[in-house]
Amino acid sequence: MLKTIIAVGIPGVGKSTVLNTAMKELELRGYSVKVINFGDLMLDMLMKRGLVSSRDDIRNLPLSIQREVQRDVAERIGSELRRIREVSGSKPHVVIIDTHAVVKTGTGYWSGLPAHVITNIMPDSIVIVEASVEEILGRQAKDFERRRSDYSDAELLNELLSLNRYFAVSSANLVGASVYILRNREGKVRETASELVNLIENLRG
């Protein structure tokens, strides 16, 4: 039995912490959990093909190459999901794909889940991890290393939070996946992770 979740969220909403916490809780409940980071697979494939040498290069690649590699990664994930479904038997398996619904680049907002990606993954649910603009700015202030000047303006963050929903809805609608808006309130990571675990428990793929 396999449940497939795509988790998206703009930088600073605390998605990684929520996913890590939920993963541990799911394993305690007997799930076999795999988190697939879409960007890591993109980077792997691009480096193997000699197209980039670091993560920051990805956003500056020609869109045609980004699209091609995006599709290749989505197909690879699709194969992996079919493999897991076959071997899973009655043991509950969860695959969480950690990615973005929308990415801000020098050439505009780029979809992380366009038709050629979402139709290969066919998730049960797209989970949008959200936080308030104040919380995102607060996290960025504490976290010098990851602070990104291109994501730190309040007006821009509001725009990104909105676009994130438009892109996620549009992707979900292509495959009939549900959209779950998961609010990650400051200091409530445990509660947010529990809500995600409950969603996964309630999904009966």
Add this chain to the structure above:
Amino acid sequence: MLKTIIAVGIPGVGKSTVLNTAMKELELRGYSVKVINFGDLMLDMLMKRGLVSSRDDIRNLPLSIQREVQRDVAERIGSELRRIREVSGSKPHVVIIDTHAVVKTGTGYWSGLPAHVITNIMPDSIVIVEASVEEILGRQAKDFERRRSDYSDAELLNELLSLNRYFAVSSANLVGASVYILRNREGKVRETASELVNLIENLRG
């Protein structure tokens, strides 16, 4: 001649009353009118297959089954539309499909018009019946029986009204249907129904 309309709206906007009033007016104007309730057909099919015993069970079904039955119902409606188009001749026929663009469930927001539904129905127009949050809350207060605690918070209603538009636009865009936003103002059901009748008159499918 056949005109196909999909009417959507979140609970409490007064969609049923508007559709019933418009239906009578259209019949007076010589139209052959059929209103198809998507949820009723879903329930019928699910009960025949022994999968649920009441309407409330639907929202708790596994998404995979919901999707399968959703597609089957959409195909059945597609066949019915082809049949009506063939027999309609020069007499004006209207089919109004009464459904939702988005439904709130325990596993997130679920699309009522995903690609596999909308491409089977190919409507001329998706009509979004809307009301203000105040009007929706007012109707819920008067209507004890249908009051639903999961739809009664103002913030949630605002979120639902927005998501409803995102989902409807995304579905319309897949088939080139128009999106008509029909505001149902308190105490103005007759006027709202007339606006819907005018839309249908102006459509030349």
Add this chain to the structure above:
Amino acid sequence: MLKTIIAVGIPGVGKSTVLNTAMKELELRGYSVKVINFGDLMLDMLMKRGLVSSRDDIRNLPLSIQREVQRDVAERIGSELRRIREVSGSKPHVVIIDTHAVVKTGTGYWSGLPAHVITNIMPDSIVIVEASVEEILGRQAKDFERRRSDYSDAELLNELLSLNRYFAVSSANLVGASVYILRNREGKVRETASELVNLIENLRG
């Protein structure tokens, strides 16, 4: 080498002026530039087929005919793009398709870039030219000839600006194009055009 841009924007944002200014700048930089006006091609085709005699008639045509001609025009543009790509060699070519993401008609909001259009064009980027409601109303007041009563209410303009984004995102998501929001500030046409030129320079189709 060919870069393909779709430029959209609701009436009054100053799209034409921005496109003309950018076109000149691109030519100075050695680009071969072609601006294709989707509406003009629609009008051409409809007039040749004897379906309309003026531009204003288009919005009142049956949706089925609008859709058919829309698809035909999109296919014609697709062929033209393939032709340009073949002959372009190493000289940089840009095609800018001047159109709308959404058009307000008597039968609702109609998509300018539905699936059957966007998949034929396969743009690198959809550029949404935007202005504030105050700027749009200001331009309409100065420009008597083009003032359109159906686009002049502030609430409606806000609705249109939002719907424009929903439709553009939904279209971009179908083909993996980027969405670039280009704010055309009052009196800053030159700067806005430069931003568009920079976007095109940075795109490496």
